[in-house]
Amino acid sequence: MTKIRGAISWPLASVLAIGIGGAAAAEAENCVMGPGAAAIALAGMIFVLLFTLYRLTAYRRRMLYAHSRLAVLTQDLKAGEITNWVETGIADVDAIAATLQDFDRRLREKRSKLARLNEELIKREPIAGSTGFNNELRAIINAMPVGVLIAEAPSGRILEGNRAIESILRHPVIYSDNADAYSQWIAAHENGAPVQPSEFPLARALAGEEHPTLECRYRRGDGNWGWIDIVGAPIRSDRNEIIGAIAAITDIDGIKAAEERGRMMIMELHHRVNNALAMIQGIANITSRSATNLDCFRSNFSNRIHCLSRISTLLVSKSWTCTPVRELVATVFACESADYGDRISFSGEDVELRSEVALALGMALHELLSNAVRYGALSTDKGKVTVDWRVVDGEKRHLALTWTESGGPSVEAPDRVGVGQILMKNILARQFGGDVEIHFDTEGVRADITAEI
Known part of the structure; x- marks a missing residue:
């Protein structure tokens, strides 16, 4: 919030500096405008007001630019492209971008671990016809920091799940008999539509899709809904035949909450800037009614803007x-x-x-x-x-x-x-x-x- 505070206070402080630089000690009610000074006073008032409006409008444009950059970053990450975010100077937007990039990094690491586990599965034991997993392989998947599910092909029967997935989903592994039975795992898309069994990355990997992904809301064992990210991959034999599939599940509730907070903060900031602009316009209009020369206007207007800036700083410290x-x-x-x-x-x-x-x-x-x-x-x-x-x-x-x-x-x-x-x-x-x-x-x-x- 520090950079937001600075961005809001800077234009107000600029107006204050302009006002104080040429202010006289005369009071608005006691100042008398000399003949011929009306045009100069009016020009000065218009300049101070326009400069203030210019600074606030410029900051709003910076916010809109940063928001559009964030939207582009999100699309690039969804497309699987490697991104390099350059800070915009808007602290909250930069923080959201850093969170998204960190999530992308962890997602790439997760895919790499899936690939290594895929190789281990092929080397250790064929999945088709298997009666279980050996202790060494079970130790590997239980040590992984993400939830893991492994299914055999072509049926889709789930053979194994690790401790992490039970912690994330807050219920024991459901050993579905086939891919159609994945409806036992209750999830919903962002728009509220139920996730169909064939839409789960595990089913899509069994069908041959190389790196299927899905972000969805999942109904956990305690009845609450939480956001999860699922990445799948097919498991192939030495002859490149699909003999199974593996899926990794990550809890992304915190990331989704951060995105929503960032979106709300951007909307709130736009609202605050517009309110500040309206307040300054009102102060300028009221002050100009009693000012009989430019010095009187500068003194009274600057004092009011200075107070507005101090109060705004207090409100920012309380997160508005x-x-x-x-x-x-x-x-x-x-x-x-x-x-x-x-x-x-x-x-x-x-x-x-x-x-x-x-x-x-x-x-x-x-x-x-x-x-x-x-x-x-x-x-x-x-x-x-x-x-x-x-x-x-x-x-x-x-x-x-x-x-x-x-x-x-x-x-x-x-x-x-x-x-x-x-x-x-x-x-x-x-x-x-x-x-x-x-x-x-x-x-x-x-x-x-x-x-x-």
């Missing part, structure tokens, strides 16, 4: 699953460079939020923090901010969070609704599935926030 509210609040306060010590406090129950809820709530808290630093309790030396939250059980279980400022300048309700309020109430509140109520008490701003859990 659930984020503790305590860590989220601490991350938001850390976005402010000044050290306020014990003037900031927070407390509440141990509760976690879904990633999309945590992201929106974190941005709402950032707006309250920015207002407190500029005009509220943290604009003076003695002001304090406290954040408390609790879980409320009602029709739906939800988080109730209260932001309280005290000890700062006397507060009066503003004449107009600020951009921060618009962002919190009109955009962010919908995303965290709750509401934001802001109270301009004389002793300090108080905000009551509800959010989904």
